[in-house]
Amino acid sequence: MSKPLLHVNELGKVFSTRSMFRKKQFRAVHDVNFTLEAGEVLAIVGESGSGKSTIARMLTNLIPATSGDIVYNGESLRASRQLRRKLPTFVQMIFQDPFAALNPHHTIGYIIGRPLQVQHIAEGDLQQRVLELLQKVGLTPAEDFIDKYPYQLSGGQKQRVVIAKVLGLAPKVIVADEPTSMLDVSIGVDIMNLLLDLKDKENLALILITHNLGSARYMADRIMVMYAGQMMECGPAEELIHNPQHPYTKLLLYSSPDPWREQSEAFEVIDPQGKVASGTGCSFHHRCPYATDTCRTKPVKIVQIADGHQVRCHLFG
Numbered sequence: 001m002s003k004p005l006l007h008v009n010e011l012g013k014v015f016s017t018r019s020m021f022r023k024k025q026f027r028a029v030h031d032v033n034f035t036l037e038a039g040e041v042l043a044i045v046g047e048s049g050s051g052k053s054t055i056a057r058m059l060t061n062l063i064p065a066t067s068g069d070i071v072y073n074g075e076s077l078r079a080s081r082q083l084r085r086k087l088p089t090f091v092q093m094i095f096q097d098p099f100a101a102l103n104p105h106h107t108i109g110y111i112i113g114r115p116l117q118v119q120h121i122a123e124g125d126l127q128q129r130v131l132e133l134l135q136k137v138g139l140t141p142a143e144d145f146i147d148k149y150p151y152q153l154s155g156g157q158k159q160r161v162v163i164a165k166v167l168g169l170a171p172k173v174i175v176a177d178e179p180t181s182m183l184d185v186s187i188g189v190d191i192m193n194l195l196l197d198l199k200d201k202e203n204l205a206l207i208l209i210t211h212n213l214g215s216a217r218y219m220a221d222r223i224m225v226m227y228a229g230q231m232m233e234c235g236p237a238e239e240l241i242h243n244p245q246h247p248y249t250k251l252l253l254y255s256s257p258d259p260w261r262e263q264s265e266a267f268e269v270i271d272p273q274g275k276v277a278s279g280t281g282c283s284f285h286h287r288c289p290y291a292t293d294t295c296r297t298k299p300v301k302i303v304q305i306a307d308g309h310q311v312r313c314h315l316f317g
């Protein structure tokens with residue numbers, strides 16, 4: 001069997017923090033597993049603090065994992081120093097704030113061209129390559145943009161520059177962390193369409209990190225729902241939206257203002273203040289209307305409920 005482009009295996013992250021009197025450990029991500037192929041879009045969805053950005057930062061090696069592994073094309077990020085060195089040409093990240101991502105003192109041409117110089121790509125014909133990248137992201141005529149500074153561009157144009165910069169290194173995977181959340185809705189849709197278009201043309205794999213189930217549904221083939229650092233449900237996007245199984249996914253859908261949400265099941269949330277349950281049981285049991293003693297005390301395993309559809313819930317054990 002061929003190796004997947006990306007294989008995330010039992011990934012975990014524990015942050016250690018130190019206050020004046022004691023050291024504390026916080027498990028931000030645990031037991032996350034998924035695979036991704038070229039041309040696929042996976043959306044990682046969940047509320048604030050569920051660990052989405054921590055996963056993104058581990059995938060791009062901005063922070064090291066404390067357990068598990070990330071395997072690109074069969075090469076382990078943990079074991080291979082060579083992979084860590086060439087990682088920027090394998091995976092790139094787009095952040096939510098294009099205003100902060102671009103150095104205001106440099107021209108657009110320099111911002112896009114510099115990583116190509118650093119990685120020794122297109123050295124001879126740098127200007128030509130930068131112009132091509134500007135065209136690819138729809139900043140045309142490209143000659144008009146190359147000498148501009150970030151302050152001369154709109155938010156959507158800045159995000160396009162960020163995408164051009166990332167594309168220059170010809171990554172196989174792009175991790176987009178809330179790429180449209182700081183943009184107007186219509187501009188955000190343009191950026192989503194651009195990413196989908198580039199995904200097809202360049203045969204990229206995309207990981208979209210978002211709070212918004214609407215964006216996840218629009219862009220993704222598969223949606224992974226996170227809660228308290230764990231994957232709660234993962235499945236094909238349309239199936240997960242129309243046939244959610246985990247009580248937390250149902251809560252997310254019920255809380256969504258989008259018109260396509262199913263109205264049929266009024267979902268009563270228990271104790272929304274006590275967000276994460278401690279102890280050995282399910283981390284969602286505090287808020288779950290179906291919780292039993294088993295949910296409060298026993299760790300939950302992932303159950304495969306249909307082809308490509310997994311749930312971490314005792315109700316399916």
Ligand SMILES: Nc1ncnc2c1ncn2[C@@H]1O[C@H](COP(=O)(O)OP(=O)(O)OP(=O)(O)O)[C@@H](O)[C@H]1O
Pocket residue numbers: 015016017026028046047048049050051052053054055211
């Ligand atoms: N460097 C750090 N040190 C300690 N704790 C951290 C650190 N980075 C993140 N955390 C904690 O890890 C948890 C997960 O954070 P993360 O940023 O991954 O969540 P998120 O789902 O991306 O949230 P948001 O949507 O608000 O960005 C949070 O409780 C956060 O406070």
